[in-house]
Amino acid sequence: MTGRHATGGHERRAPAPERVLILGATSDIGRAVALEYARAGSDLELAGRRPEALEELAARIRAETGREARTLYFDAREMEGHDAFVAVLDPLPDGVVCLVGELGQPPHEVADAATVRNLLDTNFVGLATVLNALARRFERRGSGFIVGVSSVAGDRGRASNYIYGSAKAGLTAYLSGLRARLHPAGVHVLTVKPGFVRTRMTAGLRLPPLLTATPEEVARRIVRAQRAGREVIYHRRAWRPIMACIRALPEALFKRLRW
Numbered sequence: 030m031t032g033r034h035a036t037g038g039h040e041r042r043a044p045a046p047e048r049v050l051i052l053g054a055t056s057d058i059g060r061a062v063a064l065e066y067a068r069a070g071s072d073l074e075l076a077g078r079r080p081e082a083l084e085e086l087a088a089r090i091r092a093e094t095g096r097e098a099r100t101l102y103f104d105a106r107e108m109e110g111h112d113a114f115v116a117v118l119d120p121l122p123d124g125v126v127c128l129v130g131e132l133g134q135p136p137h138e139v140a141d142a143a144t145v146r147n148l149l150d151t152n153f154v155g156l157a158t159v160l161n162a163l164a165r166r167f168e169r170r171g172s173g174f175i176v177g178v179s180s181v182a183g184d185r186g187r188a189s190n191y192i193y194g195s196a197k198a199g200l201t202a203y204l205s206g207l208r209a210r211l212h213p214a215g216v217h218v219l220t221v222k223p224g225f226v227r228t229r230m231t232a233g234l235r236l237p238p239l240l241t242a243t244p245e246e247v248a249r250r251i252v253r254a255q256r257a258g259r260e261v262i263y264h265r266r267a268w269r270p271i272m273a274c275i276r277a278l279p280e281a282l283f284k285r286l287r288w
């Protein structure tokens with residue numbers, strides 16, 4: 030599962046993993062990722078804060094695909110429990126896809142300490158603690174994959190969501206370092222940077238249709254990229270050059286953009 034497999038322009042894919050842990054399985058993209066893996070032949074460990082929603086998804090997976098689906102309580106902000114959460118995973122899954130995230134309200138005023146802390150913990154700190162615990166077990170085993178769903182918002186801080194964006198920037202940098210750290214152990218790390226996706230998180234926002242993906246489309250791309258050993262993907266693909274241009278804008282101009 031390490032490295033990118035390319036043959037004559039075609040990506041070679043590793044077989045579907047036997048068992049995948051989904052953190053944030055109640056997210057719209059997470060549900061679609063779980064179903065995509067189950068249809069490919071994987072069993073699932075579905076982790077999140079809402080047991081009923083997880084059970085509903087597990088039942089759907091069993092009914093539609095015949096695969097095994099187990100549910101686990103997980104809260105990204107309860108960090109002192111993360112080592113124990115990972116220690117009891119038996120069998121240890123082949124890999125993890127982490128979709129936990131919270132955009133927060135658009136700042137009508139500069140956010141207070143509790144709001145800042147919550148957004149940084151949910152989008153970065155609590156993900157680094159749980160993924161590090163998984164990384165240690167994968168490293169010892171000498172195999173595994175870690176897929177982190179970051180965001181284009183982490184490529185440059187914007188006025189409208191800079192706390193979320195800075196947490197995503199931290200997550201992107203964390204995944205980059207983790208990839209280098211785990212590469213010698215044969216553990217693959219994939220960073221996913223979606224642009225706009227039509228989900229609960231973006232409900233009510235006006236999104237440009239050509240740059241806006243469905244959760245199912247993102248899920249197919251994530252599973253394909255993981256199985257092909259890709260390292261960093263943007264979805265939709267047009268976001269890669271768009272973000273290169275946005276990163277290149279001079280600060281004197283960028284600070285005047287109200288977005």
Ligand SMILES: NC(=O)c1ccc[n+]([C@@H]2O[C@H](COP(=O)([O-])OP(=O)(O)OC[C@H]3O[C@@H](n4cnc5c(N)ncnc54)[C@H](OP(=O)(O)O)[C@@H]3O)[C@@H](O)[C@H]2O)c1
Nearest residue numbers: 053055056057058104105128129130180223225226228230
């Ligand atoms: N939608 C977009 O346009 C977009 C763009 C770029 C990146 N992303 C990223 O894609 C990922 C999935 O988002 P989505 O669009 O599918 O949104 P979503 O449906 O709102 O999903 C957010 C997920 O995060 C979970 N979560 C929030 N706080 C948590 C906590 N403290 N502990 C555990 N789980 C927690 C939510 O759990 P509950 O169900 O319990 O609330 C939910 O499963 C996120 O990381 C998001 O930042 C989305």
